[in-house]
Amino acid sequence: MSLLNAQNAQNAQNAQNAQNAQNAQNAQGAGSGEGSSMMAMALLRTRDAIVGAELITPEAGTPSSLDMAGRLERLDGDHRAAVIAGELLEDISFTFEDYTPAETTCRTATVLRRTTDGDALNASYTPFAEITRPGLAEFSAAAQMVANYAELRADRSAEIQVQTQHLIPFFASIMPMEPSRAPAIREALFTALDMATFVVMRVKLALGCPRPTQFTDRIQPMISCPTHATLPSGHSTQAFTLATLLSLLQDPDAEVQPDSQLYRLACRIAINRTVAGVHFPADSAAGAVLGIQLGRYMFQRARAEITGSGELGHASFDGSKFTDGAHPRDFHYAILNEMTTGADPSASFPVAKTPVRPAPMWGSLAKRAAEEWGQRWS
Template sequence: MSFSGTQGTQGTQGTQGTQGTQGTQGTQGTQGTQGTQGAGGSAGPYLSLALATTRDGISRQWTGVGGRAIDNATPGGWDAFRKMQDGPQAAVLDYELGCLAGLDISTAQKGIVKARAAGGADAVILTRPVYDQAFVDAQMSLIRSYADLRMDRLAEIQVQTGDIVSFFGGLGYLDRVATKRSLELIWAVLRMVGQMEMRLKMHFDFPRPIQTSSDVQPVIQTPGHGSWPSGHATEAFAVAQVFSALQAGGPVDALDAVTARSHPMRLAARIATNRTIAGVHYPSDSMAGAVLGLGIGEMVINWLSGQAETPVRQFNGTGFVDDFSLETLEGILPSAGMVSFVDPPSPVLSNLWQVAKDEWVR
C-alpha cells in the first residue's frame, strides 16, 4: 500500500501527522506479515527449516504430477476476492473505489471532487478561505476558548490521533470477524478520503494555528501538512455516513442525518472539535472536512447501492469565521444539485456492500 511506510513512523510524528491514512490500520497487521505468517502462528527461518525437514521425512516418491482436480472455470469475481488475504483485498478495493472519483485542483482557491462514475461531474466543491487578519482574529479567538477543555478531552484527543474507528464501535457492533466486510468497507473509504484530503491539503497549503501564534501551544504534535480541510473531520464524517447507511440497511441523506443530530454525526462532530481543542485545527478546517467527508461517503454509498444520483455538496470558506457545529453545518450542507451515475460499481464492490449490509441483520 502507498501509505504502509508512513504507518510505521506514525508514533514518531505524534501519529496525527498521517491520520489521513488511518484507514489502512485495520489491515496493516496482515500487510506487514504476509509471507511470514504460518498457519498456526508467527513464522521465521526456524519454521522454514522445520517444514523442510518434515517434508523430507514424510514425502512419498513424487514425479511432479498434480493429483487434485481444481474447478477454475469462472476465475475472478467475488469468489476470488473472498479467498485473498487482507492486504491484497485492500489493494483491490482501493483500485475499484478509485474508479468512482478523482480531484480537480486546476484552480488555486478551489478543490473539486469529480465523480468519474458520473461522467466527471462535480460532486464536492471546496473554496479556500482567505488567510487574512479577520480570519485569524475570529478563528484564533475560538481556539483560545476551546483550549479550556483540553484536560477534559485529553484522553479522546490522544486516542483519536491514530484511531477513530473504535469510537464508532461504541455506537454499533464492529468486530473483525462478525462484521468483517463492514470494516473492510469503512477502511476502504478511509483510505480513499485519506488520499484525497492529503492532496487537497497540499493544494490549499493553509497555515496551521501554531504558525500564527506561539501562544497556541497544542497538546499534541502539529502535523506536517496544511490545515484546511481537517483530515480528522473528513474521515470522521465519511465514516459516520457509511456507518449510518450500514445501520439503516441503505442510503441515508447526509443532511437528514445531520439535522436529526444522529449519534454517528454527533460523534463525528466531537472528533472534529477535539482537533480544535488540541490546538491543531481551526473550526473552518472542520467545516470543510465535514462537507468533504459527508459528500464522499454519501457518493460511495449511493453508488454501491444502485442509486441513480447523488447530491452535490459544497463549502465556500471565503468569509467564514464562525465556529464549527452541527447546527452551522446544517445550514451549509443543503444540496447544490444532483449528479447522475453513468457507470455502475464493479461486482466486487456490489457484493461487498450487500454482504456488509447483511452483517447488520440480527
C-alpha cells in the same frame, strides 16, 4: 449433561485454548512459528523424509468456480483493501482553480467522479465536492477562537489522544458492530478511512492552508502538529465519511441528520482537533462537506452495483464565506444543520443528482456489510 459438568467441560476447553495460545506464543518466541527459519527447516526435512526423490503426478486441474468477487474474499485483508481502494479511486479526479494573479497555492479544489458515459480512454467527469479556502485574514482572525478552545483540553485529553490513532471504536460504541459479528461492516469502514485520506490529502496539498500555530506562538498544541496543510481537516473528513456511510447503512435514503448520534460524534471528533490546537473551525466545516460527499459517493457506487441504480449530487464549501459578519465562525452540529439545509452561505448541497458507475469489488463488500446489519438481531 448437568450444569456442573457443562461448566467443567467449558473450563477444560478454556484451559486447552489457553494452553494452545501459550504453546503458539512459546513457539513463536523460540523462533519456530510460521514463517520462521526453524519452521522452514522442519518442513524441508519432513518433505525429504516422506517424498524423497519420487516422481510426482500432477492433477489436471479445473477452472475456477468463483467469480472475481468470490476470489476477492479469499485475499488477505491488506491485498483486498488495495483492490477495493484502487477500484474506488480509479473514478476520481481533481481540478484546481488558481488565484488571480496566480499564487503558489490554489483557491479552489474540486473533486470529480467519472460519469457513466465514455470508455476508459474517453471518460468524462462531473464534480461532486468543491472546496474553496479562506483567505489569510480569515485564518488569522480565527486564531483567538482556537486559543479559547484550549480550556477544554484537560476534559478531552483522553479522546484527543486516542483519536489520533483510532476512530472506529467510537462509532462502534453507537452501533453494534463487534469484530466477530460484523467483519464486513468494519472492513468497509477501514476502506472509508483510507479513501478519505487519499482524497483529503490531495485537496490539502493543493489548497496549502496554514496551521493555527503559524499565526501565533500562544496556541501550543497538546499533541504533535501535523506537517501537512490544515484545510480540510483529515479527522473531520474521515469522521463524516464514517457517519454518512453508517447512516446510509441503516437507511439507504437517509439525509444528514446533524442531531443524530452518528453526526454528533463526527462533530465532536472534528471539534476535538480544534481543542487540541491543530485545526481551525473552518477546517472542520470543509471536512464535513467533503466527508459527507465521500460517504455518499462510496455508498452510491455500491448501490449502483447491488441494485443497478445509484445517484450522487454536487456539494461545495466556500471558506471565504464561513464567517459571522466580521467575526470568525465556530463549528458544531447546529452549524452543520445550517450548512446542510441551505441556511448557511458557505455550503451548498444541490438536489440535482446524476447516475454513478457501479463498483463490483466494493459492491461485493458493501453487500456483505448490509447482510450483517440485517442480521444484527440474530
